[in-house]
Amino acid sequence: MTPRVFTGKPSLAGHRGMGKGIVDGHVQNTLDSFLAAVATGADWVEVDVGRTADDGLFVVHDAALAEGVFLSDATARTAVEHGAVRVTELLDALPPAVGVIFDVKSSMDDARRSAGSTTAAMLARTCSQALRGRPAVAFSFDPAALRHLREELPSLPLGLLTWLRFPIGQAVAAAAHLDVQVLAVHGGSLWPNAVNGRNDVPSVQRVVDFVHDADRELAVWCPSERRVKALAAAGVDALVVDNVPRHARAAWRLNAGRLV
DSSP: OOOOSOOSTTEEEEETSSSSSEETTEETTSHHHHHHHHHHTOSEEEEEEEEOTTOOEEEOOSSBOGGGOBGGGSOHHHHHHTTOEEHHHHHHHSOTTOEEEEEEOOOGGGGGSOGGGSHHHHHHHHHHHHOTTOOEEEEESOHHHHHHHHHHOTTSOEEEEEOTTOOHHHHHHHHHTSSOSEEEEEGGGSSOOSSSOGGGSOOHHHHHHHHHHTTOEEEEESOOGGGHHHHHHHTOOEEEESOHHHHHHHHHHHHTTOOO
16 A cells, blocks of 8 residues: 555645635735644645746746736746745745645646656755655646656655546546546535536545545545535545635534534
8 A cells, every 4th residue: 555645534735825815814825824824723735836937936826927927937036026935935934744735837838848847847856855854745737747746756745636527537537547646636526516417426435435445545625614524524635725714623623523
């Protein structure tokens, strides 16, 4: 059996820090937001990784900064002027025991680069120097990025990301046959929705069982608070959440046996 990435029941990860957008006054993807998430109860944080034209790695979700300047066209100095945090700066600021989920953002510029020069490969080399034993895993929607990460840093656990309403059966099968430890699905894929009808979505327990039978772990990103009990009861390994304070309280009540 492969060594486990997540050891919580389930592990709680702050999406972009305390959560997407602004949560309790903390702006996403800022040092303040990440440190607040840890102080509020997250044992992992989810970190978007993008790259500037001069090869700086920054915690940025969108392809473009303010005023439509693409991060891939900007310098590191410009990124800092727009308030972006360097990946190494964040790693230095976080307590050593806090786990980091890297969400690797491939860009069109990576199409012109060799495998060893892509954003994913650069992140792998940064991790080899900067993690210093910290728990970490790299997720991506881009299977090629996962391959580049594996080639550069075989010891770093990987996860396949799938987007909102992605067919869950296809996601489970893909992760089982890729060189990854984790399948990370959007919570919207686990219940019937406008794309996947009621008869096409298996129970959460069935999904978890198939993922675990394939020796993989299941992370769910952006689940609603009302789904926490069902996800935890089914044995989901990690929750990447958009409001750390509320989910931390729900997790505490669940562990205390009082969530209803």
